[in-house]
Amino acid sequence: MKAIVARDFAPLDKLEYTDWPEPKISGDTVLVEAEAIGVNYPDGLLVQGLYQMKPPTPFVPGMEVAGRVAAVGDKVTGFKPGDRVAGMPGIGAYAEKVALTEAATMKLPEGMDGADACALMCGYGTSHHALKQRANLQTGEILCVLGASGATGVAAVQIGKVLGATVIGVASSEEKRAIAREAGADIVLGYDNLRDELKKATGGKGVDVAFDPVGGEAFDALTRSMAWNGRLLVIGFASGTIPKFPINLALVKGYSLVGVFWGTFTRNEPQVYADNMKELIGWYMKGKIKPVIEGRYKLADAATVLGRVMARGATGKLILTP
Numbered sequence: 001m002k003a004i005v006a007r008d009f010a011p012l013d014k015l016e017y018t019d020w021p022e023p024k025i026s027g028d029t030v031l032v033e034a035e036a037i038g039v040n041y042p043d044g045l046l047v048q049g050l051y052q053m054k055p056p057t058p059f060v061p062g063m064e065v066a067g068r069v070a071a072v073g074d075k076v077t078g079f080k081p082g083d084r085v086a087g088m089p090g091i092g093a094y095a096e097k098v099a100l101t102e103a104a105t106m107k108l109p110e111g112m113d114g115a116d117a118c119a120l121m122c123g124y125g126t127s128h129h130a131l132k133q134r135a136n137l138q139t140g141e142i143l144c145v146l147g148a149s150g151a152t153g154v155a156a157v158q159i160g161k162v163l164g165a166t167v168i169g170v171a172s173s174e175e176k177r178a179i180a181r182e183a184g185a186d187i188v189l190g191y192d193n194l195r196d197e198l199k200k201a202t203g204g205k206g207v208d209v210a211f212d213p214v215g216g217e218a219f220d221a222l223t224r225s226m227a228w229n230g231r232l233l234v235i236g237f238a239s240g241t242i243p244k245f246p247i248n249l250a251l252v253k254g255y256s257l258v259g260v261f262w263g264t265f266t267r268n269e270p271q272v273y274a275d276n277m278k279e280l281i282g283w284y285m286k287g288k289i290k291p292v293i294e295g296r297y298k299l300a301d302a303a304t305v306l307g308r309v310m311a312r313g314a315t316g317k318l319i320l321t322p
């Protein structure tokens with residue numbers, strides 16, 4: 001089969017589109033013929049050796065796939081060849097065929113677009129877990145989302161609206177702010193004078209929940225814009241800068257800094273994760289959330305597509321198709 005291979009931790013242009021052995025199936029393994037493969041910012045960190053996890057090289061990157069079951073191992077009880085499924089293999093998804101454990105595989109409704117299914121996993125999964133379990137976002141609260149046109153950001157905007165919040169979306173261009181508005185943001189802002197703008201937008205109260213996948217100076221603005229009892233969610237550092245946190249601000253303003261790590265959550269709390277995905281798919285089927293799929297690209301072009309994500313040039317979800 002064809003796959004994208006990282007021979008070593010290296011810049012994205014060293015990724016190879018090449019022949020690679022099909023995954024072997026046995027025991028609880030489900031082999032999926034890929035229809036859609038999600039591109040995620042962490043994939044770019046992983047192949048460059050900049051991610052928390054460092055797999056042995058060479059490896060096939062990619063953490064999200066949707067498609068049809070091609071074969072199952074002898075211990076698999078819940079799936080059969082032909083079933084439409086999606087799942088998170090950890091790595092190995094940038095390939096024509098992908099092995100998933102049965103526990104990491106979920107059934108898809110027949111009519112559900114594979115690209116949308118990919119978006120619902122890491123992007124919506126992270127935002128949903130962050131807003132529901134980590135922030136306990138309440139109806140009527142003010143939610144501020146940075147990077148509000150990105151994969152996690154646009155999901156946070158939509159989920160924030162489903163949960164009944166007033167949503168402020170922050171993004172760096174008119175085009176990106178239009179996407180945030182389209183996703184349901186009540187107010188959209190740029191990053192300039194963010195602290196003053198948030199003060200104005202919230203009538204001086206500050207934001208109850210902040211969702212930050214960006215870090216850097218924008219995080220600094222959030223640390224000074226939180227409401228009493230607020231929750232500042234640490235999602236990621238797409239700006240490239242891991243900020244320092246002046247802990248006195250948490251004391252004086254009476255808010256909490258809350259870390260979010262979706263991958264670990266899915267392994268540590270599999271039942272809550274399964275319930276979350278069920279809720280997301282239910283909202284999707286009712287039309288309450290709708291992934292923004294920016295484009296579908298050839299698997300062979302993975303390096304270029306991932307490069308665009310890493311260079312702030314992407315909006316919504318980008319998908320590879322074998």
Ligand SMILES: NC(=O)c1ccc[n+]([C@@H]2O[C@H](COP(=O)([O-])OP(=O)(O)OC[C@H]3O[C@@H](n4cnc5c(N)ncnc54)[C@H](OP(=O)(O)O)[C@@H]3O)[C@@H](O)[C@H]2O)c1
Nearest residue numbers: 041147150151152171172213236237238239260261262312
């Ligand atoms: N904690 C977790 O469990 C978890 C899960 C998924 C992702 N993440 C992390 O969250 C971050 C965002 O992921 P994502 O999937 O939302 O990525 P994404 O789709 O690429 O969106 C990231 C957003 O960050 C903003 N940004 C600001 N400076 C940037 C820069 N120098 N380069 C690229 N983007 C920049 C961009 O919006 P503007 O141009 O509008 O600022 C962009 O839309 C990443 O660091 C990722 O590793 C964490």
